[in-house]
Amino acid sequence: MTEQTGYLVLSTGDILEGTYLGQTIQQEGEMVFNTAMTGYQEVMTDPSYAGQIVTLTYPLIGNYGCNDATKESFRPALAGLIISTPFGTPDHYQSSYSITEMVENYQIPTLYNIDTRALTRIIREHGEVYGKITTDKTDQPQNGKIAPNFVQQVSVSSIQQYAAMPMSAKHAKQQVVVIDFGYKHSITKSLLHLGCDVTIVPFDTSFDTITTFHPDAVILSNGPGDPQDLQNHLSVIKQVATTYPTLGICLGHQLIALAFGATTKRLPYGHRGSNHPVKDLFTGKVVITSQNHGYVVDEASISNEEWDVSHINVNDRSVEGLKHKQKQVMTVQFHPEAHPGPKDTHDIFVQFVDQLSEKGAKQHA
Numbered sequence: 626m627t628e629q630t631g632y633l634v635l636s637t638g639d640i641l642e643g644t645y646l647g648q649t650i651q652q653e654g655e656m657v658f659n660t661a662m663t664g665y666q667e668v669m670t671d672p673s674y675a676g677q678i679v680t681l682t683y684p685l686i687g688n689y690g691c692n693d694a695t696k697e698s699f700r701p702a703l704a705g706l707i708i709s710t711p712f713g714t715p716d717h718y719q720s721s722y723s724i725t726e727m728v729e730n731y732q733i734p735t736l737y738n739i740d741t742r743a744l745t746r747i748i749r750e751h752g753e754v755y756g757k758i759t760t761d762k763t764d765q766p767q768n769g770k771i772a773p774n775f776v777q778q779v780s781v782s783s784i785q786q787y788a789a790m791p792m793s794a795k796h797a798k799q800q801v802v803v804i805d806f807g808y809k810h811s812i813t814k815s816l817l818h819l820g821c822d823v824t825i826v827p828f829d830t831s832f833d834t835i836t837t838f839h840p841d842a843v844i845l846s847n848g849p850g851d852p853q854d855l856q857n858h859l860s861v862i863k864q865v866a867t868t869y870p871t872l873g874i875c876l877g878h879q880l881i882a883l884a885f886g887a888t889t890k891r892l893p894y895g896h897r898g899s900n901h902p903v904k905d906l907f908t909g910k911v912v913i914t915s916q917n918h919g920y921v922v923d924e925a926s927i928s929n930e931e932w933d934v935s936h937i938n939v940n941d942r943s944v945e946g947l948k949h950k951q952k953q954v955m956t957v958q959f960h961p962e963a964h965p966g967p968k969d970t971h972d973i974f975v976q977f978v979d980q981l982s983e984k985g986a987k988q989h990a
């Protein structure tokens with residue numbers, strides 16, 4: 626391991642000294658923290674972290690290694706990584722490379738030997754904090770957004786198609802279009818395992834192009850940044866959601882809410898971790914969910930005539946899901962695809978795909 630001192634300079638005025646893991650890359654971004662105890666590789670490859678420096682609060686990172694099958698995207702989009710203690714000699718039968726190799730291969734600006742719990746307290750107290758990973762402690766991070774086009778950076782640039790898993794199709798085969806704002810691969814894997822053919826389209830695909838795939842359903846994926854930066858896409862989203870059965874996940878949930886006239890706001894310091902309790906208001910059941918978001922739909926702005934709030938966060942009562950009263954449109958702020966985190970809410974996909982068959986949606990041979 627290279628022993629090169631690095632600094633995390635924060636917009637709060639705090640400077641934390643650490644050690645570079647891998648190359649001495651200078652990078653800045655919005656400071657966020659994730660409290661999951663496992664799943665560092667899924668976190669590092671979740672495109673929703675574009676533009677963000679992710680602090681992993683769990684102290685030991687890397688002990689079970691990394692492999693290509695666990696990646697949630699083709700290459701990491703996060704701005705940087707802050708860890709306490711990296712473990713460079715992993716021991717797991719599925720491990721093909723170490724956290725150190727992962728950081729070096731993808732040139733992820735990474736500092737370790739940082740007190741991640743102290744850093745988390747700073748982020749928690751200040752809310753919106755920007756940071757710079759640097760070799761020069763007199764550097765300053767820019768206060769504010771560095772690039773507003775994060776979705777464009779992570780969305781596919783051309784259409785991709787994947788065929789349903791042949792052995793697992795217990796449902797009639799459905800054609801599902803995923804509008805890619807920065808999708809996690811586990812979303813498409815969940816659909817393929819439920820017997821759906823999946824077409825992934827770039828985030829700025831027109832409604833007319835989407836219709837050419839004759840979708841039985843459309844999914845709006847997770848993705849980075851402030852949902853309000855995507856105002857230009859709301860009319861297409863509304864057209865999609867009023868035409869096809871639609872499921873919105875995380876950013877997709879926020880965009881559907883915006884498209885139907887609701888508003889979003891910033892959470893004090895976000896929900897990022899694998900143990901966020903969410904209550905299903907239809908069943909009364911509480912599930913433990915995987916989360917990664919900094920914005921939330923403002924409950925007071927939701928039209929009660931059109932929508933039911935289907936899920937709320939048990940910790941802060943914030944909106945975690947919506948269900949349209951007439952149309953087959955459901956949205957969740959959490960991650961039913963898990964990875965990382967519990968699979969308790971996989972049933973969201975099952976229910977969504979089941980209802981496509983039940984409502985007599987077009988059946989494919």
Ligand SMILES: NC(=O)CC[C@H](N)C(=O)O
Nearest residue numbers: 847848875876918919920
């Ligand atoms: N995972 C996501 O889709 C995140 C959505 C949005 N970028 C937020 O932070 O709230």
